[in-house]
Amino acid sequence: MNATKPVWRTRIGAIEVFRVEEMLGPGFDPAFLFPAYDKAVLAQHPMLAEPAYFDAATGRLMSSMQSWLVRTGAEIIIIDTGCGNGKTRSHPAFRRFHQLDLPYLANLVACGVRPEEVTMVINTHLHVDHVGWNTRLEGGRWVPTFPRARYLMARAELAHWQNPEGGPRMQPEGVEAIADSVLPLLDQARVELFDPSDEIAAGVTIEAAPGHTPSQIAVRVASGAADGLFTADVFHQPMQIVRPDWNSRYCELPDLAIATRRRVLGEAADAGSVLFPSHTGAPHAGRIGRGANGFHFIPLAMTEA
Numbered sequence: 055m056n057a058t059k060p061v062w063r064t065r066i067g068a069i070e071v072f073r074v075e076e077m078l079g080p081g082f083d084p085a086f087l088f089p090a091y092d093k094a095v096l097a098q099h100p101m102l103a104e105p106a107y108f109d110a111a112t113g114r115l116m117s118s119m120q121s122w123l124v125r126t127g128a129e130i131i132i133i134d135t136g137c138g139n140g141k142t143r144s145h146p147a148f149r150r151f152h153q154l155d156l157p158y159l160a161n162l163v164a165c166g167v168r169p170e171e172v173t174m175v176i177n178t179h180l181h182v183d184h185v186g187w188n189t190r191l192e193g194g195r196w197v198p199t200f201p202r203a204r205y206l207m208a209r210a211e212l213a214h215w216q217n218p219e220g221g222p223r224m225q226p227e228g229v230e231a232i233a234d235s236v237l238p239l240l241d242q243a244r245v246e247l248f249d250p251s252d253e254i255a256a257g258v259t260i261e262a263a264p265g266h267t268p269s270q271i272a273v274r275v276a277s278g279a280a281d282g283l284f285t286a287d288v289f290h291q292p293m294q295i296v297r298p299d300w301n302s303r304y305c306e307l308p309d310l311a312i313a314t315r316r317r318v319l320g321e322a323a324d325a326g327s328v329l330f331p332s333h334t335g336a337p338h339a340g341r342i343g344r345g346a347n348g349f350h351f352i353p354l355a356m357t358e359a
């Protein structure tokens with residue numbers, strides 16, 4: 055959790071990818087995060103019990119909060135912005151995100167990028183742990199952390215959270231994050247809306263990945279023969295790769311979340327794509343294998359960089 059850690063980096067063809075850490079440590083109890091959880095999964099799939107994914111001392115899942123930083127040459131893109139510093143998160147389940155004071159921006163600089171150099175910020179969806187560093191507090195008001203970036207959000211996702219019967223009803227504990235990390239950008243006319251299938255930069259395309267939220271998106275990055283997909287919260291943990299029928303308690307449309315998970319995992323297994331999820335423990339990214347008993351996770355060998 056400090057800036058002197060080695061920088062996590064890999065490539066998708068000619069495109070560079072860095073992981074900007076906000077925090078990494080024990081997060082939710084799996085029985086809380088996954089209502090269908092059965093602890094037998096740890097014995098059936100010993101990799102899931104390894105320290106990278108499961109903290110035996112606390113019985114909690116190892117959880118990463120981070121941004122993915124993508125350098126295409128022309129663009130410096132941040133995908134999702136973690137939880138943010140100095141933000142009030144009143145709900146007890148969000149205590150880990152309350153009034154943080156973490157060296158996220160120093161970790162970004164360690165990746166060779168200053169906040170003012172970021173050209174584009176993409177929020178895959180508008181949950182509390184994906185929008186936090188959109189803004190930072192300056193002189194008592196929330197200002198854009200990335201002063202020159204275009205902030206891109208899915209048109210339908212923003213509408214979902216602007217509708218009192220949408221996100222605010224389904225997940226009232228998330229409204230604080232909309233207020234301090236999304237609305238100030240709207241007020242300052244910093245948000246650009248997109249629709250799935252839009253190519254937002256050379257080799258970078260938005261894809262629909264609905265279910266976790268009704269309008270969650272994933273980001274496809276292609277370069278030459280290489281293919282990567284930033285999967286947002288299609289799955290939180292490798293546990294959901296072996297059990298794609300396990301939703302998190304924060305999946306707003308459960309049946310659609312399962313269908314999207316199965317589709318994304320199947321397509322990645324077929325294509326050999328590298329998946330970059332939002333919260334998976336080290337090495338934080340990997341490919342999907344498929345055997346007689348279903349899917350399994352193949353962690354990325356960091357020597358591929």
Ligand SMILES: [Zn+2]
Pocket residue numbers: 181183184287332333
């Ligand atoms: Zn998340």
